[in-house]
Amino acid sequence: MRFLRLEKICNLRATVPAYVKFWIVVDNPIDSHVSTVKDLRTRMNNDQLQVSNNYFINVIHYSENRGASYARNTGYNYSTADYIIFLDDDIVPGENLLDAYIGAIRRYPDAKVYVGLTELPQACNLWTEMLSACNVGYFYSIAQKMTRPSWGVTGNLMVRGSRFNPTIQFKSIYPKTGGGEDIDFVYQYKRFYAPQGQRVTVGVPQAKVFHPRWREVGVFYRQIVGWARGDALCITEWPEKTFLIFPNCVEHVFFIIVPTTAYLRRPVAGFVAAASVIAIESLMKGFSYFEDVLSSPHKKSHARLALYKGFHYTRYVDASTGLMVDRAGYTIEKRFFLFS
Structure with a gap:
C-alpha cells in the first residue's frame, strides 16, 4: 500500500513549466524495501524518458534507520533546487499539489516556508476520538486557518532550497520517529531571514494531501510520545519562544x-x-x-x-x-x- 502511494507521489505533475526532480530517501535496511523502490525508480524513469528529461527520480538508501531528521537532511542537501517540498511516504497527494505550490511562489515570492494542508480522516474509534478531542492534529490543517502560520508539519511542507540557506538543518537531537524537528526547522528559517524583515511563512491550503494513518495503524503510542519529547526539546532549544502560564x-x-x-x-x-x-x-x-x-x-x-x-x-x-x-x-x- 505504501509503495502505491509512493508511486502516486512520483506521478505528480505541474500544468505550468517547472523542472522537478524526486528524491526518495530509504532509511529502512530491509533489502526488499530498497529493491522495490529502485525497481519503481527504474520503471518510471524509463517511461518518463519517452516523454521528456523532466520529473526524474533519484533514490538514496542507508543500511540503518537514522531517523526522520537525518533522512530529510539528505534530500534537502542533495537537491540544488530553488524550492524543496517535503512529503511523507504514507500520504496521498492531491493532483494539483505542484500547481498549488507554484502559484503560492508567484503570490508570495518573498516567503521561505510554504505550509501545505494535510487532511486527517474522521475519528473512527475511541483512540482517534481522544486524539481529536485533545486537538493533537491541529497543525496538520493550520494552512486552512492562518495565512501566516507559525510553523507547519513536514509531511507536506515546501521551503527555500538549501543552497540559499545552508546553515539551516534538521537537528539530530529530536526523536527518530519525528517530533519537534519541524517546529525547530521553521524557526531556523525565521531566525536566518530575520535581518531582512520579511514574513517567512505562508499557508497554502490548496496544496492538499490526505493522511490515512489513523485508520491503518491503530494506536500509536510511540509516535505520540515522540511528539511530546520533541516538543519538550523545543523549550530548551528556543527559550526565547517560551512563556509562563498558570497550571491547568x-x-x-x-x-x-x-x-x-x-x-x-x-x-x-x-x-x-x-x-x-x-x-x-x-x-x-x-x-x-x-x-x-x-x-x-x-x-x-x-x-x-x-x-x-x-x-x-x-x-x-x-x-x-x-x-x-x-x-x-x-x-x-x-x-x-x-x-x-
Missing part, C-alpha cells in the same frame, strides 16, 4: 494535589480538591467559550448543538467545511478550548 487542571491534580494528599495521608480531602479544581477550570473555560459564541445570534445554533451533543461536538467540528464554525474566524483552536 491536570498539572494541578498530578503535580500538586496528589503529592500533597499522599504526604498528608488525606485521600478524601485530596479527591474533593481535585474534583473542585477540574470543575472550576471547566466552568471557567465553558463560560469564556459560550460568551464568545452567544455574542452573535448567528452562532447560537452552534452553541446549542455543542450543549446537546456534549463530547461528540468534536465530530461536528471535523465535519464542518474548512474546520471553521463561521466566517468570523472561529477556528478549531477556539472550539477545542473546552477540551484542552
Whole structure:
C-alpha cells in the first residue's frame, strides 16, 4: 500500500513549466524495501524518458534507520533546487499539489516556508476520538486557518532550497520517529531571514494531501510520545519562544494535589480538591467559550448543538467545511478550548 502511494507521489505533475526532480530517501535496511523502490525508480524513469528529461527520480538508501531528521537532511542537501517540498511516504497527494505550490511562489515570492494542508480522516474509534478531542492534529490543517502560520508539519511542507540557506538543518537531537524537528526547522528559517524583515511563512491550503494513518495503524503510542519529547526539546532549544502560564487542571491534580494528599495521608480531602479544581477550570473555560459564541445570534445554533451533543461536538467540528464554525474566524483552536 505504501509503495502505491509512493508511486502516486512520483506521478505528480505541474500544468505550468517547472523542472522537478524526486528524491526518495530509504532509511529502512530491509533489502526488499530498497529493491522495490529502485525497481519503481527504474520503471518510471524509463517511461518518463519517452516523454521528456523532466520529473526524474533519484533514490538514496542507508543500511540503518537514522531517523526522520537525518533522512530529510539528505534530500534537502542533495537537491540544488530553488524550492524543496517535503512529503511523507504514507500520504496521498492531491493532483494539483505542484500547481498549488507554484502559484503560492508567484503570490508570495518573498516567503521561505510554504505550509501545505494535510487532511486527517474522521475519528473512527475511541483512540482517534481522544486524539481529536485533545486537538493533537491541529497543525496538520493550520494552512486552512492562518495565512501566516507559525510553523507547519513536514509531511507536506515546501521551503527555500538549501543552497540559499545552508546553515539551516534538521537537528539530530529530536526523536527518530519525528517530533519537534519541524517546529525547530521553521524557526531556523525565521531566525536566518530575520535581518531582512520579511514574513517567512505562508499557508497554502490548496496544496492538499490526505493522511490515512489513523485508520491503518491503530494506536500509536510511540509516535505520540515522540511528539511530546520533541516538543519538550523545543523549550530548551528556543527559550526565547517560551512563556509562563498558570497550571491547568491536570498539572494541578498530578503535580500538586496528589503529592500533597499522599504526604498528608488525606485521600478524601485530596479527591474533593481535585474534583473542585477540574470543575472550576471547566466552568471557567465553558463560560469564556459560550460568551464568545452567544455574542452573535448567528452562532447560537452552534452553541446549542455543542450543549446537546456534549463530547461528540468534536465530530461536528471535523465535519464542518474548512474546520471553521463561521466566517468570523472561529477556528478549531477556539472550539477545542473546552477540551484542552
